[in-house]
Amino acid sequence: MSKKLLFPLFLLTTIIMIYIFFIKSSQGDYEILYTYEPEERELAIEQESKKYKIAVVPKQHNIPYFRAVEKGAIDAAEELEMELIYQGPALADSDLQISTIQEIMDQNVDLIAVSAIDPNKLAPVLKEAQNKGIEVITWDSDVLSSSRSFFINMVNPETLGRHLMDMMALTMDDHGDFAIITGSASAANINEWLKWIKIQHEEYYPNMNLVEVVPTDDNPAKAYEIAIDLMKEYPDLKGVIGNSSVGPPAAAQAVMDLGKKGEVSVVGLSSPSEMKGYLNNGAAQVSTLWSPEKLGYLTVSLSKQLLEGEYPNDLQDVPNVGRIQVKGDTVIMGEPIDFTKENVDQYDF
Amino acid sequence: MISKLIAPFKNYRFTSKLMITYILLTVIPMAFLGYISYNQYTKSIEQQAGENYPKLLRQAKMNIDQQLSEIQKLNELLYSSSTIMSILRTEEYQNQSALLRDQFEMNTYLSRTFLSGIHSDILAVFVQSNDRLFHSTRVPLVEEVNSTNLQHISYNRAIPFYETELRFEGDIPYLMLEREIIDFDNRESLGTMYIVVDIRFVDRVIQDISEKADVWIMDHNQRFIYHTDQEKIGRIYDEIKRIPVFNGSFKTLSEEDNKVMSVSQSEKNDWTFVHSIQTKYLTEQTNLVRNVTIIFFIVFVLISAIISILLAWNVTKPIHQLKLLMKDVEKGNFNVDLSMNSKDEVGMLAKSFNSMVYRIKELIRINYQTGLRQKEAELYALQSQINPHFMYNTLETISMSVEEGETDSVVEMVALLGQMLRYSLSNKDEVVPITTEVSHIKDYLIIQKYRFEERLSFKVEEKIDISLYNTPKFILQPIVENAIKYTIERNELANVTIIIAKETFDAGEETIVFRIVDNGPGIPPDKLKYLETLLKDDPMTKKSSSFGLLNVHARIAIMFGDNYGITINSHENMGTEIEIRIPVLDRLKEEVVES
Structure with missing residues (x-):
């Protein structure tokens, strides 16, 4: 290789290296390495x-x-x-x-x-x-x-059914006659609860006697009549379980009207607003419900x-x-x- | 411009040039390659970090978000206690003691439930409900909490400490998580629960990625909510005005302290999570590679430098030697020998140089010595032409003849002497026709005959037409002088015969031969041997009695080469025959050439 060529070649290489170096450092402040899209969660908002x-x-x-x-x-x-x-x-x-x-x-x-x-x-x-x-x-x-x-x-029907039975037993001191005023005979939820009330009764409360289960078709007036009838029919009746929301108020009203406060205890499913008066005056003991x-x-x-x-x-x-x-x-x-x-x-x- | 730059390079020694060239040829590509590959390697490591850190950071972000939302959900623990729910549902109190009792109950519950181990990072819990404020703190507050420094801000995000007015002793940075307490049964709001979390819980989440790196969380104003350097929490991040990516990573390209920064955005809180690591930590492992590469590079450069030096030396050493020898030769020393065995260009150059020096030496020798001998010969010839001894003898003879009255003889002798002197003085031509030379020797012999009278007889035999050929001047007289001198010394009678003939020399070449035969005592063998060696050798080295003979021989040899000159043929007491051999110098031809 001729000497005349060599030197310019060397110069050229140097210039290229310097150029590369400067190009690199003059590209701005950042070099983006990697990006990704965040998870898409906007679709639901559109719908x-x-x-x-x-x-x-x-x-x-x-x-x-x-x-x-x-x-x-x-x-x-x-x-x-x-x-x-x-x-x-x-x-x-x-x-x-x-x-x-x-x-x-x-x-x-x-x-x-x-x-x-x-x-x-x-x-x-x-x-x-x-x-x-x-x-x-x-x-x-x-x-x-x-x-x-x-x-x-x-609620879990088993929990509820067994709990209603327990509440009944608690107010009756675990023995005596009791009756159940249920809602419509065909309603699935009510029948499910009734089933668990009976199971709990059989398992734990041999001294208690279920005298009758009467449906009301969720009619408040009918329920009241049934309660009166029950208490008249069974003078030794100690307690009533209202298995649907119309039951306990009707039973409590009957207790009051028949002057059986303290004799017959009332538990069951009903809202606090309906039961507030009866609970406060002792006509009913416990009302159970959800919101x-x-x-x-x-x-x-x-x-x-x-x-x-x-x-x-x-x-x-x-x-x-x-x-x-x-x-x-x-x-x-x-x-x-x-x-x-x-x-x-x-x-x- | 380039030529100016090259100029000094041009003046470097060849060795340096070669070395620089070799080294540049190896070092530049290697350095270039090394630089590029190291750069690429570093770049790929940065790229890898740029892809990995965002993923890890995102993981950490999700982890933190989840932990925060879990902590926020801790307020559901309130729902499990009917006592607490009952307290929360209470709107009015009949008397102060009932309120204080509830507060005690609530505070105890909060402390027991939230501050004893569920989550060690919870600093404090506050519950605001129906104008009451329940609280439990692990770290004391600087200022007692009240409804002015604890206000609802947002349920949807974690609130950094600097947006609130609560301060803990030791200025612990924290996040406040607010959540509404809802009475699901009555479907109404019971108030707000505030859970204060020490921000340093993030330390644990990010400990895997925070080694040697800065990790921070900042809000949309770029204010640090969390930073691995606790001092910075609460300050504004101002190193970069606008982060170029929201989810991903980038590399800063400043003069120094370049960083790979990974960013992940949390949509929930509008926070930005940043992980920043200096590239020098990332490339720490590459430093080993780089160092090893550099060491290899240096070793390689050294080796290649040594090789190039050896190579350059190898190439330039003979050239250098040549240069020194040339300098010697330049100074005039031709006794140099460059012995080189290589057959490459340099070897050939050395060989050429050797032969050139030899040739020069030879030429110098020949030119110099020939010139010198010629000058000496001519000087001698001049000397001998006007030999004072001869002049004296001749003038003596003339004087005697004048006394005896031999007028004719005197006249002839003076005329002859005059002719001889003229011949001697007409010195222009180196060669003359044989006729002239012969007539000159005849003049000489006639003068001598006048001197020695009957004791000397001579004869000139011309076997060729001597007027046709040329001969160098004064080749006969010294020989004839010697012949007369030695013969007269010993013999009564001296016979000198001059024969001029054309003879064929051994290679078939025609030569002209002058043969001077005398009847003298001959030359003793040892003397003859000595003379012969002198003739063969350098005939001009010594001045001796045989100087005339040697001078003639030398002149002829110088003019025509060693094949020509004098041959002595002599036996003791039998006379001497001296043979002068010259090439055939055809006068006609020479004239043609001259014309």
Whole structure:
């Protein structure tokens, strides 16, 4: 290689190296190495813009329990921006309920949530709704599992049934005659509780005697008559369990009216607002229930969640409701609350 | 410009040039390669870190978010106690003692439930409900908590300490998590629960990635919510005005302290998680590689330098030797020998140099010595032409003849002497026709005959036409002088015969031969041998009695080469025959050439 060529070559190499060095340091302040997109969670928000229309159907419309449910449901629908139809039969009659559902089906709803009076009778109409593309869930009282997506149960029926029996026994000192005033004979939830009351009775309380189980069809007037009749028929009667919300107030009123305060104790499922007076004056001892408003709220919340394509999860924290449990296709809202003379003032439903 | 830069390089010694060239040729590519590969290696490590750290950071971010939301959910523990719920539901008190009892109950519960081990990072718990304030703290507050320094801000995010007015002793940085207490049964709000968490819980979450690195969390105003350097918490991050990526990583390109910064954004709290590590820590492992590379590089450079030096030396050593020898030769010393066995260009050069020096030496010798001898010969010839001894003898002879009155003889002798002197003086031509030379020797012999009278007889035999050929001047006289001198010394009668003939020399070459035969005492063998060696050797070295003879021989040899000259043929007491051999110098041809 000629010397004349070598030196310029050397110079050139040096210049290139310097150039590379300077190019590198003059590219700005940063050099981006890696980027990634954060998780996409905006999709759900977009869907929210669609306003769902749902229908919540109680067993009957005009008893305090279902009116409390309605209140919760309306709150939820407002907060979650949904259109809500809360419509039920005037009487707890399954035929009336069926026609109510049929009426609702024509109103172009996305979902129907039913508290079933008679699971068997309701099955065809719910199937029909499902075939129309309407989602069906049940709350408070279930139907056959094939006719709905899931069932929202307030409490575990076994827990509740055994607890009611325990409360009865506690007030009767574990022995004596007692009767059960139940709701409609066909309602699935009530029959389930009744089953567990009887089991608990057989297992633990041999000195107690169940004299009669009388249905009331959730009619307050009828319930009162039945209570009066029971106490007259069984003078040694020591206690009454009201197995549906109309039972305990009717029984307590009968105790008062017959002057049997202290003789006959009354426990059962009923709301604190209905029982407050009886608990305070000693006509009733313990009322057990859950928050029906919470039940209404939860029903609407889970309806929306289902419409958005998400099944309820076990231990899910539902806003304004708390944690729920999911067992199979049944949602359990929580634990039952006992209302007594001491705490009944804390509750406003 | 380049030529100016090259100029000094041009003047370097060849060895240096070669060495520089070799070293540059090996070092530059190697340095370049090494630099590039080290750079690439570093870059790929940075790239790897740039991909890994964001993932780890994101993991940490999710972990922190989850821990925070878990802590926030701790307020659900309140729901499990009916006593607590009952206290919370109470709106009015009949008397002060009932309120204080509830407060005691509540504070105890809070302390028992939240501050005893569930989560050791919880500093304090406050519950605000219906104008009541329940609290339990692990670390004392600087100022008692009240409704002015504890106010609801947001349920949706964790609130950094600098947005609140609560201060703990020791200025512990914290996060406040607020959550509404809801009475699910009555479906109404019961108040707010505040859980204060020591921000240092983050230390544990990020300990895997915080080694040698800075990790911090800052809000949308770039204010540090958390920093591995606790001093900085609460200050504003101002090193970089605008972070170029939200989720990912980048590298700063400043003069020094370059960092790989990974960023992850938490949507929930609008926080930015940053992990910043100086590249020098990342490339720590590469430093070993770099050092080893550098050591290898240095060793290699040394080896290649040594090799290049050896190579350059090997190439330039003979050249250097040549240079020194040339300098010697330049100074005039031709007795040099560059012995080199290699057959490469340098070897060939040395060989050429050797032969060139030899040739020069030879030429110098020949030119110098020939010139010198010629000058000496000419000087001698001049001397001999006007030999004072001869002049004296001749003038003596003339004088005697004048005394005896031999006028004719005197006239002839003076004329002859004049002719001889003219011949001697007409010195222009080196060669003359043989006729002229012969007539000159005849003049000489006639003059001598006048001197020695009957004692000398001579004869000139011309076997060729001597007017056709040339001969160098004064080749006969010294020989004839010697012949007469030695012969007259010993003999009464001296016979000198000059024969001029054309003879064929051994290689078939035609030569002209002058043969001077005398009847003298001959030359003794040892003397003859000595003379012969003198003739063969350098005939001009010594001045001796045979100087005339040697001078003639030398002149002829110088003019025509060693093949020509004098041959002596002599036996003691039998006379001497001296043979002068010259090449055939054809006068006609020479004239043609001259014209």
